[in-house]
Amino acid sequence: MSRVRSGAAVAVWGCLLGALWLSGCVEPGATPPPEDLASSRAAEGFSRQGTVMAGRNHTLTLRADGTVWAWGGNTFGQLGDGTTTAKSSPTRIRGPLGMSAIGVGELHSLALKADGTVWTWGDNTRGQLGDGTTTRRAWPQRVPGLTNVVRIAGGFSHSLALKADGTVWAWGLNATGQLGDGTTSQRLAPTQVQGLINVVAIAAGNAHSLALTADGAVWTWGGNADGQLGTGDTLNRSLPVAVAGLTGVTALSGGGSHSVVLKSDGTVWAWGQNTYGQLGDGTTGQRLTPTQVPGLWDVEAVVGGGQHSVALRVDGSVWTWGNNQRGQLGDGSLTQRLAPMRVTGVSLVKGVTAGGGQHTVVVKADGTVLAWGSNADGQVGDGTTFQAFVPTRTAGWRQRTDVSTGDAHTVVVKADGTVWAWGENYLGQLGAAGRPGRATPGQVPGLSEVLAVASGRDHTVALTLEGSVWTWGGTFEGPGGPAARDGLRTPTRITSLSNVVMVGAGMHHSVALKDDGTVWAWSINPLWFPGAPPSSFVLAPTQVSGLTGVIAVSGGGYNFFALKADGTLWAWGTNPHGNIGDGTLDDAALPVRVLGLTEVMDFSSGLTHSAALKADGTVWTWGENSDGQLGDGTQVNRLSPVQVQGLTEGIRLSAGFADSFVLKSNGTVESWGFNGSGQLGDGTFVTRSVPAPLTGFTGTVSLSAGLHHVAAVKGDGSVWTWGLNQSGQLGTGTFVDSASPVRVW
Template sequence: MVRADGTVWAWGANNEGQVGDGTKTTRHAPVQVPGLTNVVAVAAGGYHSLALRQNGTVWTWGSNISGQLGDGTKSARLTPQPVPGLTGVVAIAAGSYHSLAVRQDGTVWGWGSNSSFQLGSPSEPLKPIQIRGLTGVVAVAAGLMNTLALRHDGTVWALGANSFGQLGDGTVTDPRATPAQVPGLSDVVALDFSFQSAVVVKQDGTVWTWGDNRRGELGDGTTDSRATPGQVPGLSDVVDVSASTQGHLLALRGNGTVWSWGNNTFGQLGDGTDFPRAEPAQVPGLTGVTGLAAGGTHCLVLREDGSVWGWGPNHGGWLGVGSARRPTPVQASELPGVVSVEAGVGFSLALDTEGRVWTWGRGIRPPGQALPAAISPVQVPELSGGVAIEASGYHGLVLLGDGTVWGWGNSHGIAPRIPVPRQVPGLSGIVAIATVYTQSVALHSDGTVWQWEHTFDSGDGGNVEPGHRSTPFQVQELTDVVAIAAGDYHFLALKKDGTVWAWGSNFHGQFGDGTTRNEIVPVPVQVMGLTGVKAISAGGSHSVAVLEDGTVWNWGAYRLGVTDGGPIISQTPVQVPGLTDVVGVSSRYHTSLALRGDGTVWTWGENEDGTYDPGFAPKQVPGLTNVKVLAAGSSVHHSLVVLTDGTVRGWGDNYYGQLGDGTSGQHFTPARALLP
């Protein structure tokens, strides 16, 4: 979505980088897409995204399997980049695998998939080409294999596939590469394309449809496909429409109400049922709506108060609130002030929506000042454009939007040995970072993992010890990685196929392969019996994984140096009892946290008094709701979470003011950090 300030925010499934935040991590709450300003329109395709800036340029990111990013390649991209050679654009549209743009001169340009000649060319262009025969165009729509154009005279023109009569000319024939006018339509003011059917709004507020109707998407009370436009009965005073790629449609009336019809397999009609409906009905409980969007199987609307509401399936975080399916409208999480937090030994970090990094507790030393033990947050100097943060021991790392990594601090003592962050040499194209006391790892956009010892040269040569590998090196035999995690002495990698791999120390079974080894293992080994994993985290000597079904599994031990009778979990993964609908986890030295889809936080492992509950049964953190992001401290225990309103809460050790609430006393219940 585009905010009034021209920034772009995205959430949901991110397996192809379509969120645009530089990662492939599913986002259950809105995150700002870095590097985009002055945006006036956005479009979402099958697995790719487009943004139109005020200067007439188009920016794309996500999947590029058919060249739909328009950059001349078929390489996916996790962050926005401009489409080369395309200027003066006034409108955009994204199909399943192709993209469209309308220029100021009324011409239409397209790129990507051309399997049914929807781009009017015999080839599959990887860069924009003009679609011949289209002039005077003011808006476009893209379907699975179709292109629809609205001319300034109110006529509609179509090309591409026609197996269900989606060209609207009364025929059901082979695809057509030349645009032709849809007969019988005039005074059209808006249009959209569903999977294989079209919908338009006329100036008089009536809605007309044609094409595939197997799911009732034509809204005429039948499931008979139709090759010519017909009016949708019962709809008047319509000002906008939106059609999904899976056969459900939305209409916005002038009174701010929303009406839906078509496919309802996943509750995408918003009426609390999963029964398809072949004629429009009002979505209950929605008023004051100003904009709408029908996704593949979910829906979003914008209300006049600026809030975003959604309904339908939510397992990819598509609705921006938790992960549970919502058959009736619910409000998405508010756009935040703080997007992530991290906790080190005696200090904390926060990343805000503008890419700035804040620290409190044992912070860095600003130029010309002594090391602060700040009990309120202060901004980290000389850093901007941050997209991810990590903290461990006495040092911090920041990933910038340009793919570089910056760090400060050290692993040996209290005081950082450098005054300001410095760039980690030899790293670019990075999309994720993780760090522990003596080591850091970074995930490259190509799916490889890089590792280094995080001592930063202070300039006097005194901070690099013999044998330290301070220059990043590639971890052997790891490809197709989508997420990484770091424990005290071991590392985890989540691969695209849903399997988990581990390397480093396995003294307490943190590899999950049924063994223990009192040695460093440099080559990753696969964790036994785990598939379908969507998130990972690593504690001091234990590991945690969240599966796609929302269950949580852990293995290893909750303490270092325990005896045979100590709190060992298992040398292979076992399910954490009583936890379902989990959307995120974070582990610290002896403890783990889980965030559920309902915004509550649950914790298990070591208690405040050093004891352990039988079976490591999770307990809910009291007084916490509407949580969207969590972090866990390391060694010196404290925990941080971000709420949907962008505020930060923390509890636990606070000797150095690391909870950021203006005090230095320990807190057994969550306290608010004093971030600006």
């Protein structure tokens, strides 16, 4: 059974009204802007945080619908999609909807929800996620106890939050005093920055922090080896200090080891490291106090990257200067620039960001995202890893192709948001009218903008980008026998569900996770609802009591599973073989904790066995083991998790009928368990109780195990299947079983 399942520059964003000010714009070097334009900018207050942010090697963007998308490097889970696999095109993070702002550090990410809560994910070596631990997270988790936040910022390995009351809170690395609490002690949870009130904006550099107060003054603290604090010296500060002589500031940004600010008159001022000309003053000399960037007027937003800077003018044009070793200035060359130069071919821009790892990203007024510079990890987002010397359009807003398998059918959601299915259809599993199945892919009608799918025994659940849930297939049966021995032939929306971020499917049951962390479950067959007595019919989504703070869900053979933000796994349902993992054989009508498991990143449940993947890449299994599906070298059932020996570097897993599969960080797959139909994919039909690799099968990004067949997707979007094929579930146009992967498309 299956389920569905980003250095430290901080961008400051331009006003969407910029295009309306076109008549008042002037070229750099011309007369300064008229007073009415300056007044308009001052009335605006300060530039809003925008819709795209760049880290060292990853990029985040916030869409108008409140969803966050990410691409680029993902070694520490900074893309928030539940994996540690790099993505060269946008993929939606796994987590809450309704986000209002985003932030990035070197290898971690932040998001601010409209309700004032902060969510973080990625690297946590220095406590930069603020959850009280140093455990990395591959998807967003709420920062405990932090509320009423209005702005966020990420530094190299620290994070900042501005609350509605004007106070600033910080956590993470503090070796140079960048947390502003008067110490150099690392903090794993938010601590208040001392001596600051009436703050209206915040920013962070590699090892320093900045704040803007309502009177237009700038305060800095932290590392100062290159003069990035603007205090006239190179002494670190563990408490905020005002930058002398700097007034009328409306926006600010921390670069790698330099700082840049925007004044209400549209001028830009900078200080700190200048080795690469990132201060834009025509020299490479260090500046210990603010210096105006000459020849640059009418600026609406400015941002400092690792070693370069970017400015957005009110006419929508973009200007860059500084280091250009990776083409991050976008002028088609690798030539360092000591003064601002306009990026040609780019206009009507509403937001800019500069990465700490030498790339630049902009958002146009129509929502188009353009990027250029370093692209080794796919941070440009154009579907490649080729360096971009000029502005390049980011790929479409879709996740990569993904797959889910039922008993005898296979469902794929393509990168364009359409859904395709093949195999058995006697109960409408393919979402199409009529009973005949098919042995080749066919599109499921009436569905678009689909983000993910999950298949049970003979039904499928789909989740759309807007958070709605659709379902089809299945057998409806009441306590007195068949009430309607048929299923839904076409996708039907569950109108009572909205704001859903994840779905799962089991034997005859389904589960949905809402963006508020609540779990909702239902069954298409009331006789098979896990944990419920025969007299209890749950035909409509019902909230699971006692579960909050959940970040992922799954429906197994006869179970439900839920992963909480603290890394613990919870289960409920029938438990004949210990498949719940609580150390007993007792059924559970309410969620119970799976014993001994912490730092869980992924999980899956087969018919009567279960598996979990921990943050360290190890795999743990429990339940029935008659076919060696637990992978511990025995056929002994386990009532609580045991480690699969010799298996590390796992990033995703899937449990089938009596077999198990793990996708490793290098794109290879290992499998074990029952192999009567060749479902282990190793070219044999030999059952085994220890993991072994699928020789020669590489580049895998996702996989799903069904009853006796498996489907996988490679990084190039190709779909592969193997195992039983009596109903055409392999999608190859034949009904011949295959003990090795065969390509569908």
